[in-house]
Each structure stands twice: as C-alpha cells, then as structure tokens.
Amino acid sequence: MAVNWEELKRQFEEKIACADSLNAIEQVRIDLLGKKGQISALMGQMKDVPNELKKEFGMAVNTLKQSTEKMLGEKVEQLKAAAIAQQLKNESIDITLPERTRHYGTLHPLTIVQQKLEDIFMEMGYEVWEGPEVELDFYNFERANIPADHPSRDMQDTFYVDVTRLLRTQTTAIQMRVLEAKASDLPIKVVCPGKVYRKDDDDATHSHQFIQMEGLVVGENITLGDLKGSLELIARSMFGRERQIRLRQSYFPFTEPSLEIDVSCHICGGKGCPTCKNTGWIEILGAGMVHPHVLEMAGIDSAKYSGFAFGVGIERVAMLKYGIDDIRNFYTDNISFLETYKRFE
Amino acid sequence: MIVTYNWLKQYMDLSDVAPEYLAEKITDGGHEVESWHYQAVGSNLVIGKVLTCVPHPDSDHLHICTVDTGEDVRQIVCGAPNVAAGQKVIVALPGCKLPEGEIKSGMVRGQQSDGMICALFELGVDKHYLTEEQLSGIEVLPEDAEVGNKEVLKYLGLDDVIYDVSLTPNRADCYSMWAFAKDVGAILGKKVTLPDYRYNTELQKADLTVRSETDKCPYFYGKVINHVEIKPSPLWMQQALNAAGVKAINNVVDISNYVMLETGQPLHFYNLAKIPAREITVKTGLNEMYTALDGVQYHVSEDDIMITTQGKAIGYAGIMGGDDSKIDDETTGIIIEAALFNLVSIRNTSRRLDLFTEAATRFAKGIDPLAAEKAVERSTQLLIELANASGIEETVICGDPGYLERKIETTAEQINTLLGTEFTDSQIYGVFESLDFQPKSAGRKITVSVPSYRSNDVKVWQDLSEEVIRILGYGNIVSTLPKMPTTQGALARDGAEKRTIRAMLNGYGLDEVMTYSLVSQAKIDEGVLSIGEPVRIANAISEDRRYFRTSLLPSLMDVVSYNQARNREEYGLFEIADVYSDDGRQASHLSAALSSATTSSKWQKISENNDFYTLKGIVLSLLDKLGYENSRIGFRVPEKENEVLHPNKSAEILLDRSVIGIMGVSHPLYNRKYDVDTCNLLELDLSAVLERKKGKIRFTTVNRYPSINYDLALVVREEVSGADIVNTVKKAAGSLLKNVEIFDVYRGASIEEGCKSVAVSVVYQSAEKTLKESDIADIHAEVLRQLSGKLGAKLRD
Structure with missing residues (x-):
C-alpha cells in the first residue's frame, strides 16, 4: 500500500489554511488529529503494512502528525491574534466626544488676592492680625487720632450702631488694637486684612462693603525710606519685577507725613493707557509714618519708637489685576464670573 | 476748591509758569489738581461791528449780516434772534477752533458766510454763569469795544485758567486764596505779596450790641457801616468771582464773597435797616419756620445755631442768612458779621437741611482763628473803595479767638532721621522761611512760629517733617528696609x-x-x-x-x-x-x-x-x-x-x-x-x-493579621435607626471589632409592613494573632443577642 505523504501533507495544509475561525480550525483539528481523524486512521493501517516497511510507515505518519500539529498551532495563534485585532477594532471609541467632567471649585477672586498678599507679607516676616467688624468708635476713630469733631470724619460716612459702636470704616481699627496689645512687646510687624463698611451707595466703583489690608511696622529708627523700600518690594511682588513706585503728599489723621503711593502701570509699563488714565501711574496705596499721638495713646514712647503704616484696597488690586470694571461683580457672585478665577496663577 | 491762574498771578510772578506746569507743581506739593481748563477758548477771534443785518430770504430765523472786523468787511449768516445792525460783537473767523468744532467759510442756504458771530457759551463758558439772555443769543459788547481787537478773551476777562483742587482735610487753610497763594509760592520758590488792606478813615463809636448765648459760637465780630452805595462791582471783581464759581450780584454782596475767598473767613452782611434794634444775639434752642435768602422755608431745630435780633431769627449761623435782612438794591447801610461757629454743629445742620454753602463748607472744615479780624478789615477797605462806605463804626467783638501763636522746636537731624534723608540745615531752614514759619536757629535747633492759618494742622515736629518733604520733594527719599530683629510671619487665628x-x-x-x-x-x-x-x-x-x-x-x-x-x-x-x-x-x-x-x-x-x-x-x-x-x-x-x-x-x-x-x-x-x-x-x-481640641496624628503599627467578616441581614422596625444598629454592634462586640458598616437598606414585598431589612457587615480583627471562628463565636453570639434584645432585630431568612 503506497501512501502519497507529500500529497496528504498538502491536503492537510490546505484544510488548515481554509479554516477562517477558531471554531473551524477546531473542526479541522478533530478531522485530522481527533480519535477518529485521518491521522488515527493512518495509524490504524499500520497493521496492514508489511513488517519491513512498518518502521518507514510509522516515521512517515509521525512526521505528518507533527507537521500537522505545528501547522494547526500556528494557525490557531494566527486566528487568535486576528480575533483580538477584530475585538480591538470593534471596541474603538470616538475620543473627541466630551469628557466626564471633574468639576473643581474656585476661590473667590478677593480671597485669591488677599491670600496672595498675606503670603507676600508672611514671607517678609509679617504676622496677620484680624479684628471685629462691629467695632468701637474708640478703636476706629479716637485711637486713630480722629476725635469726634475731626473734619476727616466727613470723609468716611460711617454706619453707627449706637454712640460707642459702629461698623469699622477702616482696618486701621485693627492696627490700633495691635498697638495696644503689643505696646510692651515691640517691635511690631503685622498686616491686618478685613471687611470694612462705608455708608456709600453701591455703583460701579463704590461699595458699602469692601476689604482693606493695612500693614504696620513699629520699632526703633523706622524711617520713611524704610516705608518706601518695603512698599517697592510689595508692589513688585503684586504687579511684577519692573514696577516702580512714586510717593505723593496726602493726608491721614493717623500718619504724619502721609502719602499716596502710585505704582507704575502694569498694563502699559508707564507709557500711558486707559487703565492708568494715560498717566503711566496707578494710585494704589495710602501710607505714612505713624503719628506720634497714635503711638502715645497706645502707650508707646514716640521719642524712642517710630513706625510706618500702609493700606490697600483688595477690590482695587483685584480690579486692576484682572481688569474688572464693576465692583459689584464681587458681591453678585455670578458663577460664570467666579469661575474665571479658578486656574492657578 | 476752585483756584484760578489769574487770581494767583495777582500775588506772585507767574510769567515763567505755564498753566499746565502750575497744575503739576500744585499736585506735587500735596494739593491734588483733579482737573483744569481754560475758562473760554477760541484762537481766531476778533471784535467786529455789525454794519447791516437783513433777514435771509430762504429762512424764517437766519439773518445775513455784513460785519466790519477792522481788517475787512465780510458777510456772515447768523441765527441769533438778537443780532442787529450797529452792535459790537465777537466774531470767530474761519480757522477758529471752538469747543463745538472749527469755523469754516461756506454757503448757508445759498448765502456766503465767512465766520460766526458768537454767544459766550459757544466759547466754552460754563452755562451756569450765564443769563437767560446770554444763553439764547449772541453776546452784545459795550459801545466802546474796539473793532479789530483780537485779544477777545482778555477783553472779556475770560482768559483765566481754572483749577479744581482737591484739598485734604488738614489743609482747610487753603480755602483761603491768600493761604493757598503762600503755599504755591513756597512750592514754586516765588515771593508772594498779598494785598495791603489798611485804610485811613476815622471810626465812629460803635452803636451795636453783640451777644452769644451758646458755647457753639466762641467769638463774633460785628461792625456797622452806616452808609454804602449799592451798584455793580467792578469788572475785575465780577470776573474773579465768576472764574471762582461765585455769581456776581452787587458790589456789597460781591465784596463779602470776595473777601471770604481771600481770607477763608465766611462773612455775612446784614441790611442795617432790618436790624433797627442794632442788637445781634447768637443762640440755640429755637423751634420755628425760617425763610433763608434762597427763598426756601426751613424748619429750625433746637440744635441749630441761629443769629437773632430781638428774639427773631435772621440767619442760619455759618450757613445762610435770612431773606428778610438780605442786601438788596435799596440797602443803604450794613452790619458785617465775621464769627466762628462750632464745626460739628454746622456740619449736622448742613446735612439735615442738605444745604452745603461755601460758608458752611469752610466752617465745617475749620478756619483760621485770626481770619475774622482780617476779613472785617479787608471788607471795610474794599467797601470804602468800591461802595463809598462811610459812617464806619468800630468793630464790636464778643468772645475771643483765644489764639496763641504756636512755637515748635526741631533739628535737621530729627527730621532727617524720620524721613531717612540727608537734607542740610539750610535746606530745611529755607522750607520754613518760604512757608512764613519764621524760623529762628540757635545752634542746631530750629524754632518755628506756626502761622495762625496753619495752627489746626501743624502741631508737632513730625508735622514739620511733612512740610520739608513735600516742599523739597518725595523724589529725595531713598528706599531702605527696616533694620530690626527678624520676625516670623504667621497667619491669623484659624x-x-x-x-x-x-x-x-x-x-x-x-x-x-x-x-x-x-x-x-x-x-x-x-x-x-x-x-x-x-x-x-x-x-x-x-x-x-x-x-x-x-x-x-x-x-x-x-x-x-x-x-x-x-x-x-x-x-x-x-x-x-x-x-x-x-x-x-x-x-x-x-x-x-x-x-x-x-x-x-x-x-x-x-x-x-x-x-x-x-x-x-x-x-x-x-x-x-x-x-x-x-x-x-x-x-x-x-x-x-x-x-x-x-x-x-x-x-x-x-x-x-x-x-x-x-x-x-x-x-x-x-x-x-x-x-x-x-x-x-x-x-x-x-x-x-x-475651639475644640483637635485629634493628633499618631503612628500605629500596621495590622498584619487577616480579619474575619460576617454579613448580617437584619429585619428591624422602621423607627430603628442605622446609628442604633451600628452602636449596638459596637458596644456588644468589644475590642476585637474592627469595623461595622451598613451596606444595604431594603423595603419591599418580602419584608413585613412597617419594617425594613438592613444588611450589616461586621469585621473582627486582632492585633496579636490570626483569629479563628472559634475565637469570636461567643462575641458574635452576644452581638446577635443584643441586636435582638435591644432593637428587636431578627435575622432575615
């Protein structure tokens, strides 16, 4: 009995190649290698092969079996890979569809500015102090060198509660408390942020409630030059390294001399633009050397100690920094407005 | 506060000071010039004479005029109803730039027009100062106006520059033009010469009684002038007042306003005929209706300071005089009032009445204690000069300004230490001299005498340091940082x-x-x-x-x-x-x-x-x-x-x-x-x-032993809360309990009405060993017993 082994191998090869799925290849495997498959059938023919040819026949069947197994294995791997490839293809998504939003909240822009200022001052060794918004006339005015008949009470329309209490009109009230608390624990180096209230009608540039931050430094030999140097550092931290400052004469009852501080415009760099009203300068801080009466009233020897103080409006800084044109935005809390400020900066 | 260039020019040489530069210097010196503008504008103006004036054939209101401008005769179409032949008028020639635009030659309804005949408001004059007549027509100049004169604004007295200055509360002295001029002189380094107001007239013995029954009027100067002649004030005074924002009325009223602007002392002139008793008493406590000279009736409140005669109110002290005793064309004699009234009281009354007059503003900010005397004298001098005043009585004074000149001692070193500057003694001395502080030096010490008008502001040597730095310039300050012990920054409480x-x-x-x-x-x-x-x-x-x-x-x-x-x-x-x-x-x-x-x-x-x-x-x-x-x-x-x-x-x-x-x-x-x-x-x-104590972070050994987990399905009545179940398990289980957690709550068909099924996960763990079921059998049984006993919980089948 002659078997054409080459032909058989070719037939097997063709069957395997034709299988186009894992199911089909399994059927081919059963047909070829199963108990009742073609290879088994050939094995069954062994008994009819003459003895001298048995060895040769056996080797040929074995070779055919091995090559078949090899071909089947390769084909299975091939089909599995194709199946995975097909699965992946089927699973493809449109990556341009919208994400599942991870919403994160925002700090209020005034908090952002206040915290940034607090950080600048803390790095310079200032302690942050707060105080009551419902304040005594004593700390808001009397101690700040503004007695009852003082003309500058006209400058600040005050919300009064009764004869002794009012809503503080200036964070100077906190400074006066600090002076008293630390009179025997000098030097003083503090900033005092907080809400203040003035009897103003609300419009684009006025608010009956706003936030101030004042700073106070008291020690031996503190000079107006020290004030200028300190404010220069602060202006640069807030508005950029290139900023210059300019001092102008002003008046506050609790400082002498008193100054307005202008910062060179951060928008145009001083060339002139609508933000600085074409002056190149932006008025941003009030400041001065602490009035000797203010020190004396708090129990500090004004012959030995001197100090400087300064104040800034948080809304004003935020409006300048972000180009906000209406102060009422801060208190209307339109979420779209607030969320403008959520990014780290 | 309105300040004008021409007013300041009376007192110092401003020939080398341009209006714009003046604004800058005033601001640098500490008085912020908020805005400034020319009183009127117009570059190519000339005085002309209207030769002929006929109606425009194609218009019901336009006129065709021929106008002599001195150099030529030209045709101009004019729409003003009051234009007429023979008038001297202001002509804007082509090329003239006016606030509304540039004048050009052209055709107006078919007629050539080579210029414009102007109304004052067309030159930019504030309409507030113009009459109805001036607002509705062209300005008709006096007969003697010189045709061909090109200095029209100067001719009109409208060549002034007006500065709106924002004064800080401590510089209320600058509400006096004299004090302001002194300051500007110091800022510019110019010599300032103020008017000499001495006069040479024999005074009559006073026939006037002045009393103050309230401490809100510490002093009151009264002076009777028996004869004055009411007429318009001279043009220079009218122009000065107009420029300063005050309407000119007649010579006597204008003098009171003019002197107030000069000295900062509010004045009131009463019609002598309306105070026949020649008695004036200042008092509070009135409660009546009162008509002020603005013609409005106000209700007087008991706290208001009132000027009275024979018990009858004749003036809101320091705010506004009464209608009855006001100066009118019939007035032949006057009483001058210059006094001090309590500023808080004036402020309150002003606010209540919503009446903020020039006088009230000045009182409310504080005035020079010596200004009353100056103002009375200056008024008298001007009344003699401009109103033929005679029968002038001696001034009657009630109370006393109680003014004592203040001397302050300082040194250059003291000032330099505070400012962080290195000014020389003579620089500092020079500042005090320029401000009229009359410095005297002895060794290193400088002693100054504060002028009366600065006495509300300059009290201690630190105030002097401000004078030094504002006059010498803030540009002199060199930036330094405080030399002090290191301090640690910290956030506020919480x-x-x-x-x-x-x-x-x-x-x-x-x-x-x-x-x-x-x-x-x-x-x-x-x-x-x-x-x-x-x-x-x-x-x-x-x-x-x-x-x-x-x-x-x-x-x-x-x-x-x-x-x-x-x-x-x-x-x-x-x-x-x-x-x-x-x-x-x-x-x-x-x-x-x-x-x-x-x-x-x-x-x-x-x-x-x-x-x-x-x-x-x-x-x-x-x-x-x-x-x-x-x-x-x-x-x-x-x-x-x-x-x-x-x-x-x-x-x-x-x-x-x-x-x-x-x-x-x-x-x-x-x-x-x-x-x-x-x-x-x-x-x-x-x-x-x-304020409650916060838990601290503390290291605990990580538990290496496995835990045992039981899930319980309990049926409890609705009113049993999740917390009841969790707390009961916690109490019963004791220290081996690692965690107890509700992971399902179910109500439905298989659960009895009024009940719910609660699934609880109970986890046991030991820190010492691996737990066996037998280790926790008793504990878990106790948990179930208490859940059943305390909460009536049943295990769900």
Missing part, C-alpha cells in the same frame, strides 16, 4: 484651618462666594444657626441693609436664586464669613449649598444625585480633615422645625455632643420663596468647631 477648608471644598467642586454682611429683618428671621440678637444699624441706607447678619445661609440663598434664574441648575457654593450678636459675640460661620444633582456627562447620562447624605459626607470628611474624627460627630433631628429645611431630611450636627451646625434638604416652601429647586444646605459654626 487662618490655616480656613485655608484648608476652602481648598477642600474647592476640591469637592464648590465655588467660594462673598455676600454683603448687612441684611433685612426678613433675612435675620430666616437664620437657622443664628448667633443671637442682631446688631442694628442706626443710620442704615435702607431696610434691606438694616442689620448685621447673624447667620449666612439666607445670603447664600440669594446667590443660588440669582444663578438659577440664569440657568445655573447645578452648583456647589460656600461662604466663610463672620457673624455678630448685639451682646458682643462673634463667630466665623461656613455656609454651603449644593444642587440636587451633579452631571458629569450628559451624552453618557451620568449624573450624581446629591442629597442629605452627599452633604453629610462632605461635612464628615471636612471635620475629619480638621482633626475631628467621625466618632466625635453626631447627627440628630433638629429640636425645632424651621422654614428653611425639610423637617424630615435635616439634622443638627454635634461635635462632642454640642451643636456646631445644621444641615439638610431645603424645605419646599423655602424653595418657592427663593424660586429655586430643591437643594442641600449647610451652616457650620466654625469657631465652635475650631
């Missing part, structure tokens, strides 16, 4: 905790808001975590802002409502702010509002429902983060119902058994009140939280 809270809530998606502290009575009443009785503002702007808030949620509801009205249905908001009570307590509160859903993907339809438990999770994690572990926190049904929260979906939050906050789902009626959808609300008393 500052770090508040920053943590903000960051955490931001992480949960909540936006921070800020709202107004002042609220209405209604908002106070809504408070669910009120600190107490509210602080009431006595002089509130409106009832909407009458109280300082005692809690925060009602304000936050406005923000929710505002945003929802703008289609923001999903939001998370919070605010941290302080609340106050009338009895002096203060606390920081936190309010939060969370919409009932948070959608993360619309097209995938993924949306998280936010409810009571969402907010509860936020509260617990927040408190945990701050150092208050969940075992210290409790929730209980609020004792009192409120209009804000759903009565059965709200809780008081307890920390160590005391209430620190309240939270819950919004009440349906409250939603309707603010027109919002159901949301979740929270208010926490942060101060009450943060």
Whole structure:
C-alpha cells in the first residue's frame, strides 16, 4: 500500500489554511488529529503494512502528525491574534466626544488676592492680625487720632450702631488694637486684612462693603525710606519685577507725613493707557509714618519708637489685576464670573 | 476748591509758569489738581461791528449780516434772534477752533458766510454763569469795544485758567486764596505779596450790641457801616468771582464773597435797616419756620445755631442768612458779621437741611482763628473803595479767638532721621522761611512760629517733617528696609484651618462666594444657626441693609436664586464669613449649598444625585480633615422645625455632643420663596468647631493579621435607626471589632409592613494573632443577642 505523504501533507495544509475561525480550525483539528481523524486512521493501517516497511510507515505518519500539529498551532495563534485585532477594532471609541467632567471649585477672586498678599507679607516676616467688624468708635476713630469733631470724619460716612459702636470704616481699627496689645512687646510687624463698611451707595466703583489690608511696622529708627523700600518690594511682588513706585503728599489723621503711593502701570509699563488714565501711574496705596499721638495713646514712647503704616484696597488690586470694571461683580457672585478665577496663577 | 491762574498771578510772578506746569507743581506739593481748563477758548477771534443785518430770504430765523472786523468787511449768516445792525460783537473767523468744532467759510442756504458771530457759551463758558439772555443769543459788547481787537478773551476777562483742587482735610487753610497763594509760592520758590488792606478813615463809636448765648459760637465780630452805595462791582471783581464759581450780584454782596475767598473767613452782611434794634444775639434752642435768602422755608431745630435780633431769627449761623435782612438794591447801610461757629454743629445742620454753602463748607472744615479780624478789615477797605462806605463804626467783638501763636522746636537731624534723608540745615531752614514759619536757629535747633492759618494742622515736629518733604520733594527719599530683629510671619487665628477648608471644598467642586454682611429683618428671621440678637444699624441706607447678619445661609440663598434664574441648575457654593450678636459675640460661620444633582456627562447620562447624605459626607470628611474624627460627630433631628429645611431630611450636627451646625434638604416652601429647586444646605459654626481640641496624628503599627467578616441581614422596625444598629454592634462586640458598616437598606414585598431589612457587615480583627471562628463565636453570639434584645432585630431568612 503506497501512501502519497507529500500529497496528504498538502491536503492537510490546505484544510488548515481554509479554516477562517477558531471554531473551524477546531473542526479541522478533530478531522485530522481527533480519535477518529485521518491521522488515527493512518495509524490504524499500520497493521496492514508489511513488517519491513512498518518502521518507514510509522516515521512517515509521525512526521505528518507533527507537521500537522505545528501547522494547526500556528494557525490557531494566527486566528487568535486576528480575533483580538477584530475585538480591538470593534471596541474603538470616538475620543473627541466630551469628557466626564471633574468639576473643581474656585476661590473667590478677593480671597485669591488677599491670600496672595498675606503670603507676600508672611514671607517678609509679617504676622496677620484680624479684628471685629462691629467695632468701637474708640478703636476706629479716637485711637486713630480722629476725635469726634475731626473734619476727616466727613470723609468716611460711617454706619453707627449706637454712640460707642459702629461698623469699622477702616482696618486701621485693627492696627490700633495691635498697638495696644503689643505696646510692651515691640517691635511690631503685622498686616491686618478685613471687611470694612462705608455708608456709600453701591455703583460701579463704590461699595458699602469692601476689604482693606493695612500693614504696620513699629520699632526703633523706622524711617520713611524704610516705608518706601518695603512698599517697592510689595508692589513688585503684586504687579511684577519692573514696577516702580512714586510717593505723593496726602493726608491721614493717623500718619504724619502721609502719602499716596502710585505704582507704575502694569498694563502699559508707564507709557500711558486707559487703565492708568494715560498717566503711566496707578494710585494704589495710602501710607505714612505713624503719628506720634497714635503711638502715645497706645502707650508707646514716640521719642524712642517710630513706625510706618500702609493700606490697600483688595477690590482695587483685584480690579486692576484682572481688569474688572464693576465692583459689584464681587458681591453678585455670578458663577460664570467666579469661575474665571479658578486656574492657578 | 476752585483756584484760578489769574487770581494767583495777582500775588506772585507767574510769567515763567505755564498753566499746565502750575497744575503739576500744585499736585506735587500735596494739593491734588483733579482737573483744569481754560475758562473760554477760541484762537481766531476778533471784535467786529455789525454794519447791516437783513433777514435771509430762504429762512424764517437766519439773518445775513455784513460785519466790519477792522481788517475787512465780510458777510456772515447768523441765527441769533438778537443780532442787529450797529452792535459790537465777537466774531470767530474761519480757522477758529471752538469747543463745538472749527469755523469754516461756506454757503448757508445759498448765502456766503465767512465766520460766526458768537454767544459766550459757544466759547466754552460754563452755562451756569450765564443769563437767560446770554444763553439764547449772541453776546452784545459795550459801545466802546474796539473793532479789530483780537485779544477777545482778555477783553472779556475770560482768559483765566481754572483749577479744581482737591484739598485734604488738614489743609482747610487753603480755602483761603491768600493761604493757598503762600503755599504755591513756597512750592514754586516765588515771593508772594498779598494785598495791603489798611485804610485811613476815622471810626465812629460803635452803636451795636453783640451777644452769644451758646458755647457753639466762641467769638463774633460785628461792625456797622452806616452808609454804602449799592451798584455793580467792578469788572475785575465780577470776573474773579465768576472764574471762582461765585455769581456776581452787587458790589456789597460781591465784596463779602470776595473777601471770604481771600481770607477763608465766611462773612455775612446784614441790611442795617432790618436790624433797627442794632442788637445781634447768637443762640440755640429755637423751634420755628425760617425763610433763608434762597427763598426756601426751613424748619429750625433746637440744635441749630441761629443769629437773632430781638428774639427773631435772621440767619442760619455759618450757613445762610435770612431773606428778610438780605442786601438788596435799596440797602443803604450794613452790619458785617465775621464769627466762628462750632464745626460739628454746622456740619449736622448742613446735612439735615442738605444745604452745603461755601460758608458752611469752610466752617465745617475749620478756619483760621485770626481770619475774622482780617476779613472785617479787608471788607471795610474794599467797601470804602468800591461802595463809598462811610459812617464806619468800630468793630464790636464778643468772645475771643483765644489764639496763641504756636512755637515748635526741631533739628535737621530729627527730621532727617524720620524721613531717612540727608537734607542740610539750610535746606530745611529755607522750607520754613518760604512757608512764613519764621524760623529762628540757635545752634542746631530750629524754632518755628506756626502761622495762625496753619495752627489746626501743624502741631508737632513730625508735622514739620511733612512740610520739608513735600516742599523739597518725595523724589529725595531713598528706599531702605527696616533694620530690626527678624520676625516670623504667621497667619491669623484659624487662618490655616480656613485655608484648608476652602481648598477642600474647592476640591469637592464648590465655588467660594462673598455676600454683603448687612441684611433685612426678613433675612435675620430666616437664620437657622443664628448667633443671637442682631446688631442694628442706626443710620442704615435702607431696610434691606438694616442689620448685621447673624447667620449666612439666607445670603447664600440669594446667590443660588440669582444663578438659577440664569440657568445655573447645578452648583456647589460656600461662604466663610463672620457673624455678630448685639451682646458682643462673634463667630466665623461656613455656609454651603449644593444642587440636587451633579452631571458629569450628559451624552453618557451620568449624573450624581446629591442629597442629605452627599452633604453629610462632605461635612464628615471636612471635620475629619480638621482633626475631628467621625466618632466625635453626631447627627440628630433638629429640636425645632424651621422654614428653611425639610423637617424630615435635616439634622443638627454635634461635635462632642454640642451643636456646631445644621444641615439638610431645603424645605419646599423655602424653595418657592427663593424660586429655586430643591437643594442641600449647610451652616457650620466654625469657631465652635475650631475651639475644640483637635485629634493628633499618631503612628500605629500596621495590622498584619487577616480579619474575619460576617454579613448580617437584619429585619428591624422602621423607627430603628442605622446609628442604633451600628452602636449596638459596637458596644456588644468589644475590642476585637474592627469595623461595622451598613451596606444595604431594603423595603419591599418580602419584608413585613412597617419594617425594613438592613444588611450589616461586621469585621473582627486582632492585633496579636490570626483569629479563628472559634475565637469570636461567643462575641458574635452576644452581638446577635443584643441586636435582638435591644432593637428587636431578627435575622432575615
């Protein structure tokens, strides 16, 4: 009995190649290698092969079996890979569809500015102090060198509660408390942020409630030059390294001399633009050397100690920094407005 | 405060000082020039004469005029109703730039027109100072106006420059043009010469009684001038007053205003004939109606300082005189008043009457104690000169300015130390000299005498340092940093905790808001975590802002409502702010509002429902983060119902058994009140939280042994709470209990009516060994026994 082994191998090869799925290849495997498959059938023919040819026949069947197994294995791997490839293809998504939003909240822009200022001052060794918004006339005015008949009470329309209490009109009230608390624990180096209230009608540039931050430094030999140097550092931290400052004469009852501080415009760099009203300068801080009466009233020897103080409006800084044109935005809390400020900066 | 270039020019040489430069220097010297402008403008003007004037054939109001301009005769079409042949007029020639635009030659309804005949307002003159006649027609110049004169503005006295200066409260002295000129002189380094107001007239013995019955009028100067002649004041005075914003009336009234502007001392002139008793008494306590010279009737209140004669009010002291005794064309004699009235009183009366006159402004800011005398003398001199005054009596003075000249001693070193400058003795001395402080030096010491008009402001040597630096210039200051011991920066009390809270809530998606502290009575009443009785503002702007808030949620509801009205249905908001009570307590509160859903993907339809438990999770994690572990926190049904929260979906939050906050789902009626959808609300008393002791971070060995987990399905009655089950398990299980957790709550067909099935996971773990079932058999049996015994719980089959 002659078997054409080459032909058989070719037939097997063709069957395997034709299988186009894992199911089909399994059927081919059963047909070829199963108990009742073609290879088994050939094995069954062994008994009819003459003895001298048995060895040769056996080797040929074995070779055919091995090559078949090899071909089947390769084909299975091939089909599995194709199946995975097909699965992946089927699973493809449109990556341009919208994400599942991870919403994160925002700090209020005034908090952002206040915290940034607090950080600048803390790095310079200032302690942050707060105080009551419902304040005594004593700390808001009397101690700040503004007695009852003082003309500058006209400058600040005050919300009064009764004869002794009012809503503080200036964070100077906190400074006066600090002076008293630390009179025997000098030097003083503090900033005092907080809400203040003035009897103003609300419009684009006025608010009956706003936030101030004042700073106070008291020690031996503190000079107006020290004030200028300190404010220069602060202006640069807030508005950029290139900023210059300019001092102008002003008046506050609790400082002498008193100054307005202008910062060179951060928008145009001083060339002139609508933000600085074409002056190149932006008025941003009030400041001065602490009035000797203010020190004396708090129990500090004004012959030995001197100090400087300064104040800034948080809304004003935020409006300048972000180009906000209406102060009422801060208190209307339109979420779209607030969320403008959520990014780290 | 209005200051004019021409006025200052009377006192010093300004020939090398341009108007713009003057504005800059005044500002640098500490008096901010807020704005400045030319009184009138017009570059190519000439005085002309109208030769002929005929109606325009194609118009019912235009005229065709021929005008002689001195150099030529030209045709001009003019629309003014009052134009007529023979008039001397102001002609704007082609090329002339006026506020409204440039004049050009052209055709007007078919007629050539080579210029414009002008009205004053067309030259930019403030309409406030013009008469009806001047506003409705061209300006007709006097007969003697010289045709061909091109200096028209100068001819009109309209060539002035007007500065609007913002004076700081300490420099009220500059409401006197004389004091202001002194200051400008010092700033510019110019010699200032003020008018000499001596006069040479024999005075009659005074026939006038002046009394003050109130301490609100410390002194009063009165002077009778028996004869004056009323007529228009000279052009120079009218022009000066107009430029300064004061309307010219007649010579006598104009003098009172002019001298007030010069000296800063408000003056009042009474018609002598209307005070026949020749008696003036200043008093308070009147209560009557009174007609002031503006013709308006005012109700006099008892605190108002009044000028009276024979018990009858004739003037609001320091604010406005009476209609009855005012100077009119018939006046033949006057009484001059120059006095001091209490500034607080004047301020209050002015405010009540809403009557802020030039006089009241000056009194309210404080005046030179020696100005009364100067003003009386200067007025007398001008009355003699300009109103033929005669029968001049001696001045009658009641009270006394009590003025003592102040001397202050300082040294250059002292001033330089404060300023951080290196000015020389002579620079500093020079500043004092220029300001008329009459410095005297002895060794290194400089002693100055403060002029009376600066006595309200310059009191100590530090004030002198300000004079030095503002006159020598702030540009001289070199930047340095304080030389002092190093100090450590620190946040305010609770500052770090508040920053943590903000960051955490931001992480949960909540936006921070800020709202107004002042609220209405209604908002106070809504408070669910009120600190107490509210602080009431006595002089509130409106009832909407009458109280300082005692809690925060009602304000936050406005923000929710505002945003929802703008289609923001999903939001998370919070605010941290302080609340106050009338009895002096203060606390920081936190309010939060969370919409009932948070959608993360619309097209995938993924949306998280936010409810009571969402907010509860936020509260617990927040408190945990701050150092208050969940075992210290409790929730209980609020004792009192409120209009804000759903009565059965709200809780008081307890920390160590005391209430620190309240939270819950919004009440349906409250939603309707603010027109919002159901949301979740929270208010926490942060101060009450943060004053409690915080848990510390402590290392514990990581447990290496496996745990054993039992799941129990219990059936309990509805009223048994989750906390009841958890607490019972905790108590019964003892120290081997690692965790107990409810993982399912079920009500349904297979469960008896009025009951619910609660699935609980109980985890046991030992720190010492691997637990065997037998180790915890007894414990677990005890857990089941107590659940059954205390709560009536049955194991579900």
